[in-house]
Amino acid sequence: SAVISQKPSRDICQRGTSLTIQCQVDSQVTMMFWYRQQPGQSLTLIATANQGSEATYESGFVIDKFPISRPNLTFSTLTVSNMSPEDSSIYLCSVPRGGGTDTQYFGPGTRLTVL
Amino acid sequence: QKEVEQDPGPLSVPEGAIVSLNCTYSNSAFQYFMWYRQYSRKGPELLMYTYSSGNKEDGRFTAQVDKSSKYISLFIRDSQPSDSATYLCAMSGNQAGTALIFGKGTTLSVSS
Numbered sequence: 001s002a003v004i005s006q007k008p009s010r011d012i013c014q015r016g017t018s019l020t021i022q023c024q025v026d027s028q029v030t031m032m033f034w035y036r037q038q039p040g041q042s043l044t045l046i047a048t049a050n051q052g053s054e055a056t057y058e059s060g061f062v063i064d065k066f067p068i069s070r071p072n073l074t075f076s077t078l079t080v081s082n083m084s085p086e087d088s089s090i091y092l093c094s095v096p097r098g099g100g101t102d103t104q105y106f107g108p109g110t111r112l113t114v115l
Numbered sequence: 116q117k118e119v120e121q122d123p124g125p126l127s128v129p130e131g132a133i134v135s136l137n138c139t140y141s142n143s144a145f146q147y148f149m150w151y152r153q154y155s156r157k158g159p160e161l162l163m164y165t166y167s168s169g170n171k172e173d174g175r176f177t178a179q180v181d182k183s184s185k186y187i188s189l190f191i192r193d194s195q196p197s198d199s200a201t202y203l204c205a206m207s208g209n210q211a212g213t214a215l216i217f218g219k220g221t222t223l224s225v226s227s
Contacts, residue, residue, distance in 0.1 A: 004158075033214075042119070043159070043203065045214040058214065092158055102147040102207045104215060106158040 002027055002095050004107035012113045013083055020079045021110045023093035028073035030096075033104065034066070037090040046091075049076050083114045118142050121204055121218025130227045134191040138204035138218045141185065145206040145216075148180045150189045153201045153220065162202075163189070194225045 003026040013019050023032060034046040046066055047057045055068040069077045080087050090111050094104040121138045128134055136150075147166055151159035163178040165171045165187075171178045177190040187206075191198055201220040207213050 040123070040219065042219050043205075043215070043217040048214075097161065102213065102215075103149055103161055103164045105161065106151075108158040109156075111156070 001097075002029070002105045004093060004095065004105060006091075006093060006107040006110050008110060009108065010111040010113075012115065014115055015084055017083055018079055018081045019083065019112060020077050021091050021093075021112075023076045023078070023107055025074045025095055030073070032070065032076045033094045034068065034076070034078045035092045035094060035106075037092060037109070039089075043092065046078070080112065083112075085114045088112060088114045118216050119204065119206060119218045122221055123219050125222040125224060127224045127226065128194055130194060130196060130225055132194050132225070134194050134198070134223060134225075136189040136191075136202050136204075136221050136223070138187050139185055140187070140206055140216075142206070142216070143182075143185070144208050147207045148178070148187050149205040149207075149215070150176075150178055151203040151205060151217075153203060155200075159203055191223075194223075196225050196227045199224050 005024045007022045032049045035043045037043045045058050046061045047055045049055045049068050049070040051070045067079045090109045092109045094106045097103040119140045149164040150162045152162045153159045165178050165180045168180045168182045175192045179188040201222045203220040204218040205215040207215050
């Protein structure tokens with residue numbers, strides 16, 4: 001199974017600032033995914049990041065708010081820009097499990113609190 | 116109507132009980148059905164997955180999918196305090212790289 005690490009594990013930020021979250025995988029993967037888990041809500045996909053192309057954003061999420069980088073096959077970053085308290089959430093990256101299945105492995109998450 | 120409905124609980128059971136967790140869904144295109152376990156302050160861990168309909172057993176865990184009723188279940192036999200976690204159902208279509216659609220999760224507490 002893939003081993004995924006995220007940095008930071010948690011942070012407390014001020015309104016109007018930005019935070020960049022890093023996701024590192026121990027093997028090369030074409031696709032990486034970024035999800036948001038708000039309190040009491042379902043995990044929701046923010047965007048899919050393919051190496052060498054622009055990220056694909058889900059409805060309700062825009063690049064200006066959540067810019068994503070994918071410089072190589074083992075690393076990605078998600079930036080939460082111009083933060084407000086509504087952005088307080090857990091942010092998770094994931095990668096496909098492979099083997100012909102449509103399942104995913106998840107990282108440990110980044111717990112963000114915006115004051 | 117949300118695509119995936121899951122009772123958030125909380126669900127409290129004594130050690131040794133049989134636990135039944137369920138999700139309903141509305142999208143008949145879903146083909147992969149997954150159960151994730153998430154401990155507090157951790158990322159979701161893939162517990163079981165099933166393709167299309169049927170049952171799958173792994174130790175104390177059994178996953179069932181009834182596509183005709185759009186209903187999936189996870190059974191935990193001989194529940195242990197270490198099973199205390201939030202259980203998330205997730206589903207996807209038949210195309211790799213598509214979004215997983217999650218339920219809100221059911222919080223389970225097993226008391227010794």
